[in-house]
Amino acid sequence: MATVLDGKGVSEKRLERLRETIDESGLDPRLATVLVGDDPASALYVRMKHQACERVHIGSINVTLPADATTSRVVETVRRLNEDPEISGILVQLPLPGGIDEEAVIAAVSPEKDVDGFHPCNLGRLFSGRPRFAPCTPAGIMTLLDEYGIDPAGRRAVVIGRSIDVGRPMAALLLNADATVTICHSRTADLSAVAREADILVAAVGRPRFVTADTVREGAVVIDVGTNRVDGKLVGDVDFEAVRERAGAITPVPGGVGPMTIATLMENTFAAAGRQACGPAP
Numbered sequence: 224m225a226t227v228l229d230g231k232g233v234s235e236k237r238l239e240r241l242r243e244t245i246d247e248s249g250l251d252p253r254l255a256t257v258l259v260g261d262d263p264a265s266a267l268y269v270r271m272k273h274q275a276c277e278r279v280h281i282g283s284i285n286v287t288l289p290a291d292a293t294t295s296r297v298v299e300t301v302r303r304l305n306e307d308p309e310i311s312g313i314l315v316q317l318p319l320p321g322g323i324d325e326e327a328v329i330a331a332v333s334p335e336k337d338v339d340g341f342h343p344c345n346l347g348r349l350f351s352g353r354p355r356f357a358p359c360t361p362a363g364i365m366t367l368l369d370e371y372g373i374d375p376a377g378r379r380a381v382v383i384g385r386s387i388d389v390g391r392p393m394a395a396l397l398l399n400a401d402a403t404v405t406i407c408h409s410r411t412a413d414l415s416a417v418a419r420e421a422d423i424l425v426a427a428v429g430r431p432r433f434v435t436a437d438t439v440r441e442g443a444v445v446i447d448v449g450t451n452r453v454d455g456k457l458v459g460d461v462d463f464e465a466v467r468e469r470a471g472a473i474t475p476v477p478g479g480v481g482p483m484t485i486a487t488l489m490e491n492t493f494a495a496a497g498r499q500a501c502g503p504a505p
């Protein structure tokens with residue numbers, strides 16, 4: 224039976240530690256969120272981020288713009304936050320409503336304040352092996368592996384999904400940690416056979432219970448990024464009950480990757496404040 228990787232517990236512990244570090248630092252980190260439109264899920268995520276800020280003594284502000292805001296208005300808002308010395312980190316809640324050029328908005332965020340790690344400059348640094356801010360979900364997964372003493376070096380890692388927010392940066396982080404990495408996607412031939420080679424299998428597909436027991440190698444570490452609503456219940460991309468019989472370690476949904484994402488956002492925001500206090504990064 225697999226060890227359940229307790230993302231919730233680890234994130235609680237890290238948030239406690241972070242609060243103490245912030246209190247002792249003399250710094251005054253502050254996160255600005257930008258919420259465009261009135262999507263209830265996005266509003267909920269933003270509220271959760273502000274709650275986490277409060278917990279660790281990071282100041283936070285939110286700027287709300289209407290769903291029909293133009294790209295230039297959103298970009299202008301982001302630029303104002305870039306120039307505000309009181310703001311350490313900026314998070315634009317994605318997805319943005321249709322009609323807004325998401326790429327232009329992401330590119331407008333100062334790379335120094337890009338605590339989500341989506342700016343092309345930060346993704347480039349990540350892929351060249353010199354990360355500054357890595358996207359919070361994959362970076363949180365790396366922290367979780369580390370907390371459980373799971374070293375990816377020399378292991379075969381398979382990431383299912385190639386999105387810019389999860390799959391691709393996940394692969395880059397695993398590669399930077401010396402894993403041998405394969406990325407699968409919707410055009411991968413015989414995905415199950417590829418996945419079965421994995422010592423570390425990350426599922427970021429967005430399809431409920433996509434990964435079944437026969438897709439998993441005995442003893443593998445299985446990381447479930449998926450958050451899917453099925454009959455009002457949150458389920459992952461992994462068939463948890465069946466896969467836990469075969470895997471060596473597995474993250475639950477909820478309580479696995481999700482809490483690590485928020486903890487990492489807090490850590491990135493504090494890191495941004497630290498860097499800004501020390502002058503411009505090289």
Ligand SMILES: NC(=O)c1ccc[n+]([C@@H]2O[C@H](COP(=O)([O-])OP(=O)(O)OC[C@H]3O[C@@H](n4cnc5c(N)ncnc54)[C@H](OP(=O)(O)O)[C@@H]3O)[C@@H](O)[C@H]2O)c1
Nearest residue numbers: 360384385386389408409427428429448449450480481484
């Ligand atoms: N817990 C968290 O903090 C957190 C954070 C972010 C995301 N998530 C969740 O993680 C999941 C993935 O998110 P995402 O943003 O990466 O999603 P996404 O942008 O929709 O990407 C999904 C990826 O899965 C691949 N895929 C879809 N169907 C497939 C199939 N039948 N076989 C193989 N590959 C397939 C797609 O391949 P193609 O590229 O070929 O289309 C794509 O690369 C979602 O459930 C999301 O809600 C959770």
